[in-house]
Amino acid sequence: MQTIKDFNDYELIDASLGMKYERWGKYYLLRPDPEALWDNGDLSIKYNGKIDAIYHRSNTGGGHWENLKKVPESWSINYKDLTFNIKQMGFKHTGLFPEQAVNWEFMSHKIKNADREISVLNLFAYTGGATVVCSKAGASVVHVDASRGMTDWAKENANSSGLSDRPIRYLVDDCIKFVKREIRRGHKYDAIIMDPPSYGRGSNGEVWNFSKDILELINLCMKILSDKPLFFQINSYTTGISPTVLENILRLKFKNYDGVCSSSEIGIPLSSCNLVLPCGIYGRWESND
Numbered sequence: 001m002q003t004i005k006d007f008n009d010y011e012l013i014d015a016s017l018g019m020k021y022e023r024w025g026k027y028y029l030l031r032p033d034p035e036a037l038w039d040n041g042d043l044s045i046k047y048n049g050k051i052d053a054i055y056h057r058s059n060t061g062g063g064h065w066e067n068l069k070k071v072p073e074s075w076s077i078n079y080k081d082l083t084f085n086i087k088q089m090g091f092k093h094t095g096l097f098p099e100q101a102v103n104w105e106f107m108s109h110k111i112k113n114a115d116r117e118i119s120v121l122n123l124f125a126y127t128g129g130a131t132v133v134c135s136k137a138g139a140s141v142v143h144v145d146a147s148r149g150m151t152d153w154a155k156e157n158a159n160s161s162g163l164s165d166r167p168i169r170y171l172v173d174d175c176i177k178f179v180k181r182e183i184r185r186g187h188k189y190d191a192i193i194m195d196p197p198s199y200g201r202g203s204n205g206e207v208w209n210f211s212k213d214i215l216e217l218i219n220l221c222m223k224i225l226s227d228k229p230l231f232f233q234i235n236s237y238t239t240g241i242s243p244t245v246l247e248n249i250l251r252l253k254f255k256n257y258d259g260v261c262s263s264s265e266i267g268i269p270l271s272s273c274n275l276v277l278p279c280g281i282y283g284r285w286e287s288n289d
Contacts, residue, residue, distance in 0.1 A: 130153025246283025
């Protein structure tokens with residue numbers, strides 16, 4: 001398992017009984033996590049008086065935030081020389097997945113050490129964590145997501161990180177439809193990143209199902225790779241999918257390319273004990289450059 005490090009503004013303090021207790025900058029949040037099945041005590045009691053906000057699930061789906069102390073509508077945290085804007089979202093999220101720092105380090109290193117300017121396509125790009133990282137490393141980025149609100153948030157993150165003048169193109173679109181158009185237009189990319197949901201809907205109601213649609217999307221993306229690709233990254237939080245599945249797919253797709261395939265589970269260490277919270281998987285191909 002690959003774990004994050006050097007993320008000073010984020011700390012996973014504890015996790016137990018389906019909940020996790022975290023520090024986001026100076027604010028302490030308690031929210032659900034389905035992977036925390038072990039019993040390390042009731043966190044709402046254990047950290048009583050030290051919690052700024054709790055996310056409560058509803059029996060009918062969704063849930064709501066309860067602010068126990070004053071929490072701003074938005075605040076910023078830093079990861080090295082990058083700045084991300086954090087908000088309390090309706091479905092327990094904060095707009096950032098800090099475990100992805102494992103992948104950010106890889107992407108940044110590959111782009112900075114390339115012998116040319118790299119063009120990156122970021123699909124299902126959400127609030128732009130990978131977009132910001134790749135742009136900061138020197139790449140031009142096309143950012144595609146079906147949600148206008150998430151895309152606007154990604155622009156905020158890029159601006160906060162001092163990247164307003166960088167070549168980033170933001171598109172609110174269905175990812176499969178966009179890639180098909182790029183094939184017709186003959187556009188090519190040196191690096192492709194995708195973070196597809198388990199299920200989702202496109203900007204015009206298109207239905208996405210990871211297990212059914214992932215191969216089609218990868219096959220389409222292979223047609224828009226440049227003659228000298230740098231990397232191809234797939235992230236997933238889909239239950240039941242092993243990182244080896246993603247690696248096997250990429251091994252077959254890139255069997256005629258000069259490079260290496262790898263995969264791993266990613267996680268975040270708890271600062272209060274020697275446990276690690278699993279937080280998704282990745283599969284990637286990277287060139288030998």
